[in-house]
Amino acid sequence: MRNLDLTALRSFVAIAETGGVTRAAGLLNLTQSAVSMQIKRLEESLDLKVLERAGRQVVLSPAGEQLLTYARRMVALNDEIMIKMTDKGFEGEVSLGVPHDIVYPVVSKVLQQFRTQFPRVQVNLRASFTRQLKEGLTRGEYDLILTTEEGVMPEGETLSMARLSWTGAESGTVWRSRPLKLGFSRHCMFRPLVQKVLDREGIDWEMATETDSDRTIEAVIGADLAVCVVIEGTEPPHMAAIQHGGALPEMPHSLINMYGAGQAQSQVVSALAELLRQGYSDLKSGGRTTPLLREAG
Template identity: 55%
Template sequence: MRNLDVTTLRSFVAVAELGGVTRAATHLNLTQSAVSMQLKRLEELLALNLFDRSGRRIALTLNGEQLLSYAKRMVHLNDEVMMRLTDQAFEGEVILGAPHDIVYPTIPQVLKAYNAAFPRVKITLRSSSTVKLHEALDRGEVDLILTTESALRPGGETLTEVPLRWVGARGGQLWRQRPMRLAFCKHCAFRPIAVRALEETGIDWEMTVDSDDDRSIEALISADLSIGALLEDSIPPHQEAIPHGSGLPDLGTQQINLYAPTADGGGMIDELRKVLRSAFAGKPADLRLTA
């Protein structure tokens, strides 16, 4: 199996784009003879004429034009691999904070994509309430946080907006009972929204649990022992949104917001920010390092 040398391909691309060996040699900081020898060996390896040397200015043959497209991609891929695996700007640790109710299904995809692109960066996920995540960011304990909020705070960026829905057990009927039995974590951002909506509508309610354990809340709701509120795209399979027209007040929408200490957080944080934007927009991230 014959192999193409990336250094030789780099010289080939330079000659093709700059229009001559002299300019390419200067650009690559090589001698003209070194570049000419590389081109000769490349043509011998492929057993093809890559350049038309009959005119005053060197030109590509049809075979040369075909190779140029491949050569550019191979050189670019080589440079990208070397930069991502050896650049110390992309080596270290990044801590991402996110509320538990927006972890699935998006965050695992983000972590996987980021780790594949930057294997030398250790990325850690910290899950907590929006209130506690803001506090952690202020103390410098996390590098970047996602939040669920009704309004954007200064310095943040809204990634998307999602309806907030009443949820109960699949096929459950507890939402019809009064007083309405609620289950929320003590620091859940949706708790005051739900309580205020019920009180403004005149619906009696009672809190059935006083806990910070998300699993306990989920179990109570799934067993049709309590009602809660979740973002529309984060409802687990064993729960369902209570239908509109059920007599329960509308809970509006919630913003998923992104915060970092500064707008320019450095290469690792900026690339993670890019992945998060793309993920919540439903688009693939175009990860490109800047030299």
């Protein structure tokens, strides 16, 4: 009987889930050549090619696609046994801060993946405003934060660039009125940006309400009393993108940035950061994950 190399299977799964050999090596704390050698040994033991090159990309071969299902199960079962039998699994807490409007869809999916990898680590998720999140990170209240900003500070990294979309009540008409009624909380990073754009375009505006509560803003906009801008694709169910036909100015893009990864003190925080990178990378590529990978490694 031949036995599969579980370490090689783990590297294979990491390549499939992170998008390439380089990222997998970083996640596993191995060199790129070590991961490549493990894949070579895996292919030799099976007498099959599990990865193929397509130009500058790496794809799973048909055999690799089939193997991935089994490999994930074997790695997960191994980790479950080690945790239950040795009680040496990762434990503790990780604090993640995220702006209210980008919790979905990426962050929620990432938290599910993280729980699978680190079932005994508690993620404390806090939704707040970008300015408050950055202040909290400085005070040590968070391990990682995501932000929505026009630019990025030197200690941060940009995960995604997203279009801002005018949003209002479904079938609403308040966007036609002047002065334009705006609905933003006092701390929203988009509020001064929108005001600046409207002033530049000569469009009169006024705030429909003054509040710190995003829930209040959602109620005002849902009642067709105001409009706002949100990152495209994050509109709440009771709101819709406004088809204004040019009556409202085009808005610039917003950056989704991550801070704290460069100062990560643990493998757990680094793993969460890598899952966030991968999540936004998949979102930019239309949700495409394996079998098509992004780098040749």
